Amino acid sequence: MAQAEALGGRFVRASDALWRELADGVLLLSPSLPQPIAVLGPAADAWDLLAEPTDVTDLVTELARRYQGDPDQVRRDLAPVLAELHQSALIVAVP
């Protein structure tokens, strides 16, 4: 969470991100990635929710609801995913 919080509280998909749905997740490609990356399971749900600007707290709450998980655990699991997506220029922080 520290990573995601350090990046800012709200994120949205980058407008230049390319992506396709898979049976078990999504495949993503930004202009800077050499090859597409696969995002699976709940992380794919996060991509779905980030079609609109979304606060990290709301993201955690919704994913915890969908998967009936502990929000703190969801938050810990989500942080590196958001960090990687941000570093790969697939999502951008918004005010």
Added chain:
Amino acid sequence: MTDERAWQLAATVAAWTATGYCVPVATPLSDDRWRTFLGMIGTERLAGPLARAVQDGRVAATEEQADACHDLHRRSMATALLLDRTLLEVVERLAADGVEVLVLKGSAAAHLDYESPSLRSYGDVDLLVEGDRMDAARVVLEGAGGQRLYVQRQSDFDRRFTKSVTVRMPNDVEVDLHRTLAPGPFGLTIDLEELVATPEPFVVGGVSLVALARSRRFVHSCYHATLGRARTRLVPLCDVVATAPRDEWELHAVDALVRHWACQLVVQRALDTTTRTLGWEPVSPLRQWRAELRSDRQKERWLTAYSGADRSDRRLAVYSLEALPHWPERISYGSALARSSATARHLIGRATRARLRSRPTAKD
């Protein structure tokens, strides 16, 4: 499992995507048969439809077979994403040099004509370029490190007669710059200004692109399905279903094109093949319209030169002369072919002798 049986099974998967119905595969195939079947699915570019059919239980598969299916889909979608990125780079470069393009097939079909782009695979980038800009477009791509795959027959052939020019980019992506939609006579009867009228926009990666209007995409799908290869490919048939006219208004637009381009036989054959292969029946008014399509013996001769046992490049060239409306074009076309083909020298002689016969003589 024979290739033929694997293809029939692949057609079942295509049918399910196109029509919403297919004969289910109720029990998993043996691993050997599954491998042959999956290979055919890859060849026919149906990874997306199969992945969905497996997920929905229409095609039974063991856990390992399902994993192999989803892996194939993942790889085909990775290809699609890399092609889309190349598409955007190429379009941007061409636009910077004032070359406008329309996107054909592939990415356009995936984003405009399918429930999800994940259901449509493709293997290259196809762009429609105005004839007078063909050379400029090729130069732009060569400036970006691209290599033209085939030498131009003569200096103005691309601009005036060619169907398409293929340029392989440094990342091994093939970009096809199309002047028209088909080789040979059926490509030469297309009104190219009419072809690009009322383009349809779509968005890839936040960039606004344009494709052919739906009516033109349907006719293009029919060309692709009918004039392509010895064996029918399944994706063009799925495209025919995906772009078929849905009402009187859309049918009216298609009818006008088909009459003007004299491609009734091409469209009729595509619809018949789609019905026979996918079990798809067009609904009214398209069904009545199909039944009323009429062609002529010249077009029947033309069609035989494209595929099947009578396929012949020489006959395609001869019939292309028939399709060109003016004698200077016919002479020029024949001359261009003669530069690269000894067989085509026959065409110059034939065209010139016919022209001489039509001139008034001293006796007249």
